[in-house]
Amino acid sequence: MHKVERLVINYKTLEEFKKFKEYGLQELSMLEDLQENIVENDSDSPFYGIYFGDKLVARMSLYKVEKHLDQYFEPQRDYLELWKLEVLPDYQRAGYGQSLVEFAKSFGLPIKTNPRVKSAEFWSRMNFEPVKYDMERDKGENPLIWYPSEKAE
């Protein structure tokens, strides 16, 4: 198991984020907040990661969705939204992705993610399954869900 850390949002972290493919609006808005001195060393970020030495090699964003905003579960419940899971190319297939997913599972809440194409095999190994919809919604999204084993709740 690799050590998962909550990432502090500062210029160094954002520099590390540039190595990841899924660098986008969320990172740019964090950069703006830093530049405008709104946040400094913000440790309340949704990002978690794994370092190899002082290099960030894997990361994910994880946040809790409150029950009343839930659109996936019946009945509605709190769950974790996992996104931007990514392992740098030279570090793939070495257990980093799995360590991050296991860390997310340790909170004991269901987890929802929208996987990128080509990662289906990884997600099925992590025991995530497609959402079963009655209704047609979220076109373009193919969410996967993991349920904690307590289903009796």
Ligand code: COA
């Ligand atoms: N195809 C098939 N199986 C895969 C896989 C892949 N691309 N990636 C991981 N797995 C399997 C591993 O073999 C392992 O199973 P095992 O323990 O039974 O051997 C399990 O999933 C966990 O793998 P892990 O080493 O934790 O995966 P990772 O650290 O590489 O993280 C991703 C997985 C998908 C998050 C990571 O590879 C990534 O960010 N990839 C970039 C883009 C992408 O989606 N690539 C997919 C291949 S093109």
